[in-house]
Amino acid sequence: MGAKSEKEAKPKKPYVKPKVVRVQLTPEEVVLGTCKSSGGSGAGVLCRLCGAILGS
Amino acid sequence: MNWYEICYHPPIYTGHPFVKILTNLILRKSENTAFRKIGDEYILVPVAAAVADVESIFNLNETGAAIWDKIDGKKSLKEIINEIEEEYEAEGQQLENDVFEFVNEMMEAKLIEA
Amino acid sequence: MESISFTVFSAKFDSPPVKRIPIHGMIEVTRRCPLNCAHCYNNLPLDNQDALLNELTFDEHCRILDEISEAGCLLLTYTGGEIFARKDFLEIYTYGRRKGLLITLFTNGTMITREIADYLATSRPFCVEITVYGYTRETHERVTGVPGSYERCLEGIRLLAERKIPLKLKTMVLTLNEHEIWQLKSFVEDRLGLEFRFDPMITPRLDYSQEPLIFRLPPYKVLELDLKDPKRTSEWRRVAEKFTGCVSGPTSNKEVYYCKAGITGFGIDPYGGMSLCLFSPSGKYDLRKGRFSMGWEDFLLKARSQKISKQTKCVHCAIRDLCGMCPPNSEMETGDQEEPVDFFCEVAHLRAHTFGIPVKPHGECRYCR
Numbered sequence: 321m322g323a324k325s326e327k328e329a330k331p332k333k334p335y336v337k338p339k340v341v342r343v344q345l346t347p348e349e350v351v352l353g354t355c356k357s358s359g360g361s362g363a364g365v366l367c368r369l370c371g372a373i374l375g376s
Numbered sequence: 377m378n379w380y381e382i383c384y385h386p387p388i389y390t391g392h393p394f395v396k397i398l399t400n401l402i403l404r405k406s407e408n409t410a411f412r413k414i415g416d417e418y419i420l421v422p423v424a425a426a427v428a429d430v431e432s433i434f435n436l437n438e439t440g441a442a443i444w445d446k447i448d449g450k451k452s453l454k455e456i457i458n459e460i461e462e463e464y465e466a467e468g469q470q471l472e473n474d475v476f477e478f479v480n481e482m483m484e485a486k487l488i489e490a
Numbered sequence: 491m492e493s494i495s496f497t498v499f500s501a502k503f504d505s506p507p508v509k510r511i512p513i514h515g516m517i518e519v520t521r522r523c524p525l526n527c528a529h530c531y532n533n534l535p536l537d538n539q540d541a542l543l544n545e546l547t548f549d550e551h552c553r554i555l556d557e558i559s560e561a562g563c564l565l566l567t568y569t570g571g572e573i574f575a576r577k578d579f580l581e582i583y584t585y586g587r588r589k590g591l592l593i594t595l596f597t598n599g600t601m602i603t604r605e606i607a608d609y610l611a612t613s614r615p616f617c618v619e620i621t622v623y624g625y626t627r628e629t630h631e632r633v634t635g636v637p638g639s640y641e642r643c644l645e646g647i648r649l650l651a652e653r654k655i656p657l658k659l660k661t662m663v664l665t666l667n668e669h670e671i672w673q674l675k676s677f678v679e680d681r682l683g684l685e686f687r688f689d690p691m692i693t694p695r696l697d698y699s700q701e702p703l704i705f706r707l708p709p710y711k712v713l714e715l716d717l718k719d720p721k722r723t724s725e726w727r728r729v730a731e732k733f734t735g736c737v738s739g740p741t742s743n744k745e746v747y748y749c750k751a752g753i754t755g756f757g758i759d760p761y762g763g764m765s766l767c768l769f770s771p772s773g774k775y776d777l778r779k780g781r782f783s784m785g786w787e788d789f790l791l792k793a794r795s796q797k798i799s800k801q802t803k804c805v806h807c808a809i810r811d812l813c814g815m816c817p818p819n820s821e822m823e824t825g826d827q828e829e830p831v832d833f834f835c836e837v838a839h840l841r842a843h844t845f846g847i848p849v850k851p852h853g854e855c856r857y858c859r
Contacts, residue, residue, distance in 0.1 A: 341493070342432045342433075343432055346495065347594070348497050413562075
């Protein structure tokens with residue numbers, strides 16, 4: 321009975337319909353990329369040395 | 377129609393004679409899938425060629441991730457739906473349909489098995 | 491099921507407020523390499539026993555992979571040296587794949603065998619990037635210093651391409667191979683149907699040797715490359731449009747680093763040294779002695795938050811993003827991570843002038859005149 325009241329008392333989270341989205345794994349072309357910057361990790365001007373991306 | 381065909385023919389109407397069979401399904405996660413939480417994002421990453429599509433990863437929303445978390449090879453789909461109903465502000469019939477649709481898509485992508 | 495591109499998906503992690511999560515990692519598994527490229531910043535001989543004995547073991551790699559996965563790493567690049575110089579590399583790679591990491595492999599292609607290619611076909615990497623240095627055998631091997639390396643590189647490319655493994659080719663543009671760049675580009679893009687990029691920005695070695703710079707193109711030739719390649723020209727124009735009229739200068743940015751190293755990126759060397767960037771010659775956290783989470787949360791945060799100690803012309807320069815200047819390169823080239831590097835400064839000003847980006851005065855800078 322105590323456990324049931326606990327469950328009832330605990331506020332419910334807002335419900336959003338469950339969703340799964342497919343993310344296509346196509347490494348994007350990095351025209352200005354350097355030799356050591358990875359070509360598959362999002363937009364933005366790339367750091368010339370490491371795989372990190374300069375903020376836009 | 378058998379339950380297998382129904383899985384691939386949404387929408388599924390509560391009250392259909394096969395709904396009872398579906399809700400008794402025991403689901404298990406594909407062994408060839410890694411679950412990742414990166415920041416606020418939930419991601420499933422296929423890790424072997426056995427998974428239908430290794431050229432994609434899959435991004436779940438929070439409810440989807442909660443369902444994934446509850447799949448343990450022992451709980452029935454009905455039990456999972458009940459747990460979601462307890463944790464979320466969700467209506468019974470709509471919730472069932474939503475979960476069936478979600479499970480259907482996950483099975484098509486071979487991320488979960490019955 | 492709804493489908494989105496990886497670009498759209500990864501933009502979620504770049505959208506403000508940007509959280510400090512170590513999403514992008516680069517791990518050097520070894521600095522040993524069968525090649526002896528003229529411009530290389532870190533290579534050691536393949537049979538260098540000291541290096542070999544000091545490299546992280548397989549178990550250490552696995553522990554680090556456990557820890558970086560737990561911390562939120564998603565995109566991991568393995569580089570070297572030559573990654574396949576490690577006999578256990580595929581085991582390390584497999585462990586990383588099973589953690590759910592999206593792995594890119596940087597390789598010179600010369601050690602890729604049929605067995606390796608078959609394995610990668612069953613456990614696909616996110617991408618493999620192979621560096622090829624010339625259109626002809628003569629030029630390629632003039633750069634690599636190893637006879638036979640051209641054929642082995644092409645064989646590696648062939649083995650991966652026929653198994654439809656995601657593959658990109660690239661090159662460093664040196665004085666030794668600049669005359670073949672356009673032929674090479676055409677060969678890769680038109681004949682092989684693969685993506686190709688090139689990079690003319692040579693750095694010194696990690697041991698501070700300036701030898702690679704002998705082969706660096708002069709700044710005006712870097713601009714010639716930008717102008718001769720329609721894609722590069724287009725990209726620089728796009729960058730220019732973004733910056734034109736927004737020349738506010740980084741006066742509010744008082745940190746030494748201004749890239750995303752230490753925000754979403756990190757590097758780990760072959761011996762367990764973690765740093766903001768693989769090119770940081772100094773300032774490492776020893777992962778053999780501490781956990782990744784400690785290194786990320788404490789050591790790298792401090793390194794990333796480091797404030798500038800002096801006013802240089804770079805501090806007030808609004809075109810810094812055009813030059814590719816960064817603290818590790820400053821340190822390798824001048825010995826001081828905050829010191830401007832003339833070469834990069836000249837390239838940036840030439841680019842600004844060429845693409846119509848106004849350069850506000852930013853201190854004593856001879857390239858502004």
